[in-house]
Amino acid sequence: RGLAVARSLVEDGVSVAIGHTNAPLDILQEAEQAGVTLFTHFGNGCRHEVDRHDNILNRVMSLERIKVSLIADGHHLPWFVLKNWIRYFGIERCLLTTDCVAPADAPPGRYTVGGWEVEVGENKRVQPAGQPMLAGSALTMREGHANLVKYVGLSEADARRLSVEQPTSLVARWLS
Helix, strand or coil: CCHHHHHHHHHCCCCCEEECCCCCHHHHHHHHHHCCCEEECCCCCCCCCCCCCCCHHHHHHCCCCCEEEEECCCCCCCHHHHHHHHHHHCHHHEEEECCECCCCCCCCEEEEECCEEEEECCCCEEEECCCCCCCEECCCHHHHHHHHHHCCCCCHHHHHHHHHHHHHHHHHHHHC
């Protein structure tokens, strides 16, 4: 299992994240026990149609310590879903990520990223050129912070915790 690697990394002081998985509950619980601290891009990278009870979202929501990273661009998650999940997990278990790709903060247009041609829309949505699928975001953390205040209704202080303080704390652990 990959959890042996996770345990080893945790023992070396590395913060370990998981995500884009449909792992069963027992594996997620084992990951939490192994010291995994973050489920990244919560709500993304999962099937469009899921079992109404036993699905990756509900499994992760049943965990007690793992934090979740959320993307506040309005494309990865609708604003009401983002608001619901922040309310459910609580500010202390959430942090913001951007899912940004190379043209983050670039003006709308076509760009080549890793050999792929992508389009950045006025709304910061990144998709493969000429296709409707989501391929990332051009969102910056500053814009994500503003979105948390404007669309989710968080206070400036709580938006700062999610967009600056908690991500910085996580990265600082990796650098120490």
